[in-house]
Amino acid sequence: MTDSVSRTLDDLPVSLGFSAASDHPQQVRSFWAEALGVCGPRWMILVALADLDRGDGVPVNVVSEKLQVDPSFVTAQSRLLESRGFLRRKPLNGKPWILELSLTEKTYKHLTAFEVLKDLSFGKPSD
Template sequence: MAFHEHWPEESVHGSDAVSATRKEGARLRPIGNLDLIRRFTWEISSINMYLEELRQFWARTLGISGPQWLILMAISDLDKDDGVPVNVVSKLLHVDPSFVTTQSKLLEKKGLLRRRPSPIDARVVRLSLVDKTQKHIASLNEQYKTIREFVFQEFDENELTEFTTKLATLKNRLEKACVRISLDF
């Protein structure tokens, strides 16, 4: 049996449109095809590996590690001119705050970021990028834009929003599953 033989005629004849009825029906059915779930899991794992490879490439341009690059990217995305608390960066990256503290001290020694106590609470350390790092990241923007356009060319804004929302739902459910599993041990 060919792959497409179980699909309605509209799929076979080149229409990418999925009927609303079929879409709703698919949402109501439990996912029982473990092969499909395994494939999805492997695809996500592969995507993560390629993202890691890109991070490693960009990190090498500054002589740092991939995780250190992620810290710089998190600060770049989150900083609104007053620095970002260590715990906010650690939550975004899903790592322990002590890891961000240790790595940010190394990045500060390399002259790539600043660590300052919060003016409100001296126990809170705020991280910000130095000008040199901001300029370096800006110099990579054209390359990043080209890659982003190539990778996401199949999605319009609405499709990407919907897909990202579904991935966020999966991430949240996986987080809850990890909590459940950890309680069993």
């Protein structure tokens, strides 16, 4: 590193470095959400479902716990995601007050395409 770059970096407040590092994941999430046409919080619901769902769906309270948000928020946002064809909502065990969420094929295709793009952009992680 050259002396001028070193001096410039040394002059930056430490908090700026931490702030810039913590902003990066948010920018990535915003980029992928925008590419799909949803807001960041809805994108996070879709990602959480992709992570949690093993083919049988996931109760709203499990998604809300993973995201550390109120279940009513997930319920409200899932209505909008369902209307756009990104997920399915069904009552769990016939109880209409307990919803189970699952991703649609459309969403799985989008997430797979994003995963391929991510691998091309950032390199595929080694096993």
